[in-house]
Amino acid sequence: MQGVSASDGRPIDWGKTAQDYARYRPGPPLSFYHRLSGFGIGHSGQKLLDLATGTGVIARQMAAQGCQVTASDIAEDQVAMASALAKQQGLTIDFSVNPAEHCDYPTDTFDVITANQCFLYLDASTLMPLILKWLKPDGVLVISHFSWLPRIDKIAQASEALILEHNPNWSASDYSGHTAPAYPGLDRWMHYNGYFYYDEAIAFSRADWCGRIRASRGIGASLTEAEVATFDAAHDVLLRKIAGDTFTVTHRIDAHILRVGTSGGD
Numbered sequence: 001m002q003g004v005s006a007s008d009g010r011p012i013d014w015g016k017t018a019q020d021y022a023r024y025r026p027g028p029p030l031s032f033y034h035r036l037s038g039f040g041i042g043h044s045g046q047k048l049l050d051l052a053t054g055t056g057v058i059a060r061q062m063a064a065q066g067c068q069v070t071a072s073d074i075a076e077d078q079v080a081m082a083s084a085l086a087k088q089q090g091l092t093i094d095f096s097v098n099p100a101e102h103c104d105y106p107t108d109t110f111d112v113i114t115a116n117q118c119f120l121y122l123d124a125s126t127l128m129p130l131i132l133k134w135l136k137p138d139g140v141l142v143i144s145h146f147s148w149l150p151r152i153d154k155i156a157q158a159s160e161a162l163i164l165e166h167n168p169n170w171s172a173s174d175y176s177g178h179t180a181p182a183y184p185g186l187d188r189w190m191h192y193n194g195y196f197y198y199d200e201a202i203a204f205s206r207a208d209w210c211g212r213i214r215a216s217r218g219i220g221a222s223l224t225e226a227e228v229a230t231f232d233a234a235h236d237v238l239l240r241k242i243a244g245d246t247f248t249v250t251h252r253i254d255a256h257i258l259r260v261g262t263s264g265g266d
Contacts, residue, residue, distance in 0.1 A: 024211025027057025046111040051100040052118035056082030063091040144255040153250040170218035183256040194257035201248035
């Protein structure tokens with residue numbers, strides 16, 4: 001997300017959130033994949049690498065669409081969960097535990113490389129030369145985000161206020177939804193080939209939204225087990241006051257598509 005810090009005052013350990021992440025943190029809606037298809041992305045037979053895959057939401061959907069998928073993540077617990085979910089779905093995906101910058105793939109291997117909700121955590125100066133090596137000629141990089149919008153959604157706003165009460169160091173609050181058709185700093189590496197963003201109301205039950213917030217970096221990935229339990233109880237009380245058993249939360253989905261070839265800076 002443009003303008004969001006990659007770090008907080010406390011260590012962030014995504015492995016701690018693996019169970020909640022897998023169960024409650026949804027990937028982008030199907031509308032996202034339909035839009036990517038219009039750019040020729042996610043078609044059957046394509047070789048695709050999903051970086052910082054988490055529990056494999058992108059990897060698993062792309063495999064279900066017929067792509068030949070490889071995926072990696074730094075968190076071993078997340079990869080174990082991703083692998084288990086793929087097996088349950090009958091999908092074949094080549095998972096590995098590695099930081100994106102330490103992966104090693106042959107030259108000209110992939111048609112598509114995806115990085116969803118993670119690129120701000122990656123070292124672009126190290127990673128971009130590797131991405132250019134791994135992509136085939138005319139291959140594409142897709143950097144995407146799927147984020148709730150606290151400035152226009154009252155439930156998201158209230159949940160964020162509670163997160164900050166329990167974790168004042170959390171720096172990813174109050175996301176404005178700002179996005180622009182030029183991902184910062186990448187035009188010297190690749191040709192900017194496409195861009196889209198839109199908003200969609202995503203359905204949650206109260207339990208699902210509680211789980212989704214627990215899976216965030218401000219709670220499950222940062223706080224102790226006791227602190228998470230204290231927050232969770234307070235969050236349930238809050239939601240019972242302001243929301244029904246089911247509701248929607250407005251999210252912004254965006255994608256930046258860059259293609260191998262003459263860079264925009266040349």
